[in-house]
Amino acid sequence: MKYIVRHKTRYKYALAVSNCYNLAYVLPRNTPQQQVDAIDIKISPTATTHNTRTDCYGNQFLQFSIEKDHSDLELSITSTLHVKDAEANINLDFGNPCSYVKYLLENTRTIECVNAREFILDSPMVHAQPYLAEYAAASFTEDRPFLSAVMELTQRIFNDFTYDPEFSDVATPLAEVFKHKRGVCQDFAHFAIGCLRSLGYPARYVSGYLETLPPPGEEKLIGADATHAWFAVYSPGEGWFEFDPTNNTVTGEQHITTAWGRDYSDVTPLKGVIFGGGHSPQLFVSVDVQRVSE
Numbered sequence: 001m002k003y004i005v006r007h008k009t010r011y012k013y014a015l016a017v018s019n020c021y022n023l024a025y026v027l028p029r030n031t032p033q034q035q036v037d038a039i040d041i042k043i044s045p046t047a048t049t050h051n052t053r054t055d056c057y058g059n060q061f062l063q064f065s066i067e068k069d070h071s072d073l074e075l076s077i078t079s080t081l082h083v084k085d086a087e088a089n090i091n092l093d094f095g096n097p098c099s100y101v102k103y104l105l106e107n108t109r110t111i112e113c114v115n116a117r118e119f120i121l122d123s124p125m126v127h128a129q130p131y132l133a134e135y136a137a138a139s140f141t142e143d144r145p146f147l148s149a150v151m152e153l154t155q156r157i158f159n160d161f162t163y164d165p166e167f168s169d170v171a172t173p174l175a176e177v178f179k180h181k182r183g184v185c186q187d188f189a190h191f192a193i194g195c196l197r198s199l200g201y202p203a204r205y206v207s208g209y210l211e212t213l214p215p216p217g218e219e220k221l222i223g224a225d226a227t228h229a230w231f232a233v234y235s236p237g238e239g240w241f242e243f244d245p246t247n248n249t250v251t252g253e254q255h256i257t258t259a260w261g262r263d264y265s266d267v268t269p270l271k272g273v274i275f276g277g278g279h280s281p282q283l284f285v286s287v288d289v290q291r292v293s294e
Helices: 098-107 111-120 130-137 146-160 174-180 185-198
Strands: 002-024 034-044 049-054 060-066 070-083 203-210 227-235 239-244 255-261 270-276 282-292
Touching: 034 060, 060 070, 070 255, 098 111, 098 146, 111 227, 130 174, 130 185, 146 185, 146 227, 146 239, 174 185, 185 203, 185 227, 203 239, 203 282, 227 255
Parallel strands: none
Antiparallel strands: 002 060, 002 070, 002 270, 002 282, 034 070, 049 060, 203 227, 203 255, 227 239
């Protein structure tokens, strides 16, 4: 499937900003399921410095500065890419059982497996906790196929938690998300990652976009799509597999990946430092994921 993704971020400041220095994780990356054909970057006002770099996880990110007075900042990214459906490649009822995944993680010395072990460790926004292990443990019996157990965890989060964009923000602790059983895609991805790490399994955070389709007979609204988040787990010898607890599914051709890391803090869409600006700048974000006929 071919897509054009338009992601526009605009800050409007109460007072002039004299300088700003920014990092943006808004550039889709190439993956086994996804091939990026072209990316167009527009920054207003014109950036003083502007570079595309690659981080330790292979993500491309944008680094730019504006070193003159400005009261608005707008970053617009237009990407053209192809995505294939990964769901057909996953058979949840076969593969390594949970106990064998643990054994392989401890005894496999391949570079891929050694690198994956980093994602068992705590990260800035996700810490292993007894209550997370207790919540997840019922799904991960020793002889059960690992991917089947992960899918059940995904389904349980979908059923037990309520999607509520008014409940949380980027700083809401996982304990509060669990207590109230509410949150958004970022919270559900973090919660699943916390559950898996608390049991000793590698899990990483994936950011990107999800194509949303309008009701039958209605036209799709420009800007109606949004940034999205899900998680991936690793099974030695089998690789990484992605699951979306917000929608109770493995990822498919409607999931478009921008970056992955330990948690949201590694792949924040736009972050930086400004000098000036006053208090409480206004933020406007518009995302459009357009399916294109080939």
